[in-house]
Amino acid sequence: MHSDLIRHDAINDLIDALSPLASQAKVENSYWIVTPDGEYLSDNGNEWCYDCGSAKVRNLRKHDRKRADEYILDGGWVSEHDTPPMCAHCGVKLRASLLFYGGTYELDHFRENPPEPGNVDHAYEVSEMLSALQYTKEDDAYLAREAMEIARKLIEQPNDPALKALEARDG
Numbered sequence: 001m002h003s004d005l006i007r008h009d010a011i012n013d014l015i016d017a018l019s020p021l022a023s024q025a026k027v028e029n030s031y032w033i034v035t036p037d038g039e040y041l042s043d044n045g046n047e048w049c050y051d052c053g054s055a056k057v058r059n060l061r062k063h064d065r066k067r068a069d070e071y072i073l074d075g076g077w078v079s080e081h082d083t084p085p086m087c088a089h090c091g092v093k094l095r096a097s098l099l100f101y102g103g104t105y106e107l108d109h110f111r112e113n114p115p116e117p118g119n120v121d122h123a124y125e126v127s128e129m130l131s132a133l134q135y136t137k138e139d140d141a142y143l144a145r146e147a148m149e150i151a152r153k154l155i156e157q158p159n160d161p162a163l164k165a166l167e168a169r170d171g
């Protein structure tokens, strides 16, 4: 497998370096709602954290008592995504295995909005971006290199607010 893909080994080290921060980000397991008429879709997406998904299922059952037991909260495991998923109700980040496209999506974002040192959510998102770009085609290797550069800068930047204030004043 992966014979036509390049593996970017340095990505593992960067993910390790980010993990003390990234592991502090609030991330929940992802659930979805099965109904008698198919998967439940909301305007904000169709994935939920456990609490919001459970509340939504209770609500749907209440409005369709005859078929109440056909409404089920399913999921709770990690699945593959093209974009980073969020809960349709509360917006909390949901666990996912981000595919290559998802990595480039995050890269587009961080290219315009560099991640902030010390920000646990940014550290998490950067490490998700890195894992999505760990294997690339040769033509796409520059994307992985760019993602690694963003991660390196984030890791090397001083995290101390006093230092940052000084830099802002001097810079």
Ligand SMILES: [Zn+2]
Binding pocket: 048, 049, 050, 051, 052, 053, 087, 088, 089, 090, 091, 092
């Ligand atoms: Zn939620």
